Amino acid sequence: MKNIAVIGAGGWGLALALLLNEKGNNVTIWCYDEVEKNMILQHRENKRCLPGIKLPIEMAFLTNMDEVLRDKDVAILAVPSKAIRTTAELMKPYLSKDTIIVNVSKGIENETLMRLSEVINEVLPENKVVVLSGPSHAEEVARHVPTTVAVSSLDEASSEFIQELFMSHYFRVYTNDDLIGIEMGGALKNVIALAAGVIEGMNYGDNTKAALITRGIAEITRLGVAMGGKASTFAGLAGIGDLIVTCTSGHSRNRRAGELLGQGYTIDEALKKVNMVVEGVPTAKAAHALMLKYAIEMPIIEAVYQALFENKSTAEAITMLMQRDKKSEL
Numbered sequence: 207m208k209n210i211a212v213i214g215a216g217g218w219g220l221a222l223a224l225l226l227n228e229k230g231n232n233v234t235i236w237c238y239d240e241v242e243k244n245m246i247l248q249h250r251e252n253k254r255c256l257p258g259i260k261l262p263i264e265m266a267f268l269t270n271m272d273e274v275l276r277d278k279d280v281a282i283l284a285v286p287s288k289a290i291r292t293t294a295e296l297m298k299p300y301l302s303k304d305t306i307i308v309n310v311s312k313g314i315e316n317e318t319l320m321r322l323s324e325v326i327n328e329v330l331p332e333n334k335v336v337v338l339s340g341p342s343h344a345e346e347v348a349r350h351v352p353t354t355v356a357v358s359s360l361d362e363a364s365s366e367f368i369q370e371l372f373m374s375h376y377f378r379v380y381t382n383d384d385l386i387g388i389e390m391g392g393a394l395k396n397v398i399a400l401a402a403g404v405i406e407g408m409n410y411g412d413n414t415k416a417a418l419i420t421r422g423i424a425e426i427t428r429l430g431v432a433m434g435g436k437a438s439t440f441a442g443l444a445g446i447g448d449l450i451v452t453c454t455s456g457h458s459r460n461r462r463a464g465e466l467l468g469q470g471y472t473i474d475e476a477l478k479k480v481n482m483v484v485e486g487v488p489t490a491k492a493a494h495a496l497m498l499k500y501a502i503e504m505p506i507i508e509a510v511y512q513a514l515f516e517n518k519s520t521a522e523a524i525t526m527l528m529q530r531d532k533k534s535e536l
């Protein structure tokens with residue numbers, strides 16, 4: 207039995223907290239504010255992001271970071287990527303150097319273009335950091351739908367410890383030593399999933415979706431490899447695996463936001479309607495900056511960026527993609 211803190215009481219934090227609680231661990235969850243905590247305690251459920259999933263009485267919900275982090279073996283970071291640095295800073299005064307941090311958030315810090323594990327390392331240099339990523343919607347994990355993910359860390363022993371901690375009859379965890387690939391796959395697929403939603407919102411078909419997924423993973427791989435990741439990781443769970451689920455699942459927040467965009471809503475209207483974190487929007491900005499930094503050709507990322515931030519219509523963005531110069535596929 208391990209003592210575990212889950213930092214963030216949204217869909218993903220709660221689904222993983224439930225899994226670890228079911229495995230007999232002692233789980234304490236940090237809520238962002240009193241409103242979130244009281245809402246959860248009143249219903250023993252988070253109706254905003256995991257409706258219908260009851261949260262057992264032995265799972266504690268607190269807002270006091272001191273108490274949440276006291277004597278913990280593991281702390282799981284499950285907050286939006288834009289809040290990773292501030293949340294790590296909030297944790298710092300109370301965290302033992304022996305607590306292993308598991309980041310499950312997917313994104314890139316916009317201001318610095320750092321991967322999230324780099325941000326965590328910068329703020330909490332004494333702690334081991336493990337990243338967990340892969341095709342895994344909280345709504346399904348909470349229903350015990352068979353799911354596979356990958357974990358990665360600069361410290362192999364920590365990776366194996368976290369693999370063992372999460373393994374269950376419905377959650378299979380692989381280790382992968384390519385931290386850069388695991389993080390970049392998880393972050394960049396959200397941008398492509400926005401485009402997949404647009405395709406659906408505009409009533410294009412399966413041919414278009416398959417083209418997007420295939421050319422999307424080619425772009426993700428190009429940038430990821432330029433940054434030091436392995437091409438094989440992008441053919442794995444945190445690469446094509448997560449891209450497929452996010453581009454096709456009815457649970458995906460990114461795909462849904464893109465669908466609304468394709469139906470003619472503005473991005474602000476779409477984000478309001480989804481009412482959960484849509485990581486593809488800030489990540490589109492970071493991916494665009496990385497594309498320029500590494501001088502990589504990434505036309506889908508460019509098209510999403512222009513549709514989100516440069517007032518290009520979604521129809522114009524698709525025309526732009528289809529009318530590019532002719533190329534060889536490889």
Ligand SMILES: NC(=O)C1=CN([C@@H]2O[C@H](COP(=O)(O)OP(=O)(O)OC[C@H]3O[C@@H](n4cnc5c(N)ncnc54)[C@H](O)[C@@H]3O)[C@@H](O)[C@H]2O)C=CC1
Nearest residue numbers: 214215216217218219238255285289311312343344482483
């Ligand atoms: N929902 C899912 O199925 C999955 C989500 N993820 C990733 O996990 C991360 C969290 O996603 P969700 O749980 O879906 O998000 P969410 O929107 O449901 O909840 C995030 C939680 O973070 C906390 N929070 C919100 N704003 C904050 C701030 N400014 N500072 C500190 N804490 C704050 C709150 O407790 C909130 O409930 C995202 O990066 C997402 O991409 C990864 C895999 C699956």
Ligand SMILES: O=C(CO)COP(=O)(O)O
Nearest residue numbers: 340341342343458459460
């Ligand atoms: O990362 C995820 C599934 O693996 C969640 O994606 P969405 O945020 O689009 O729902």
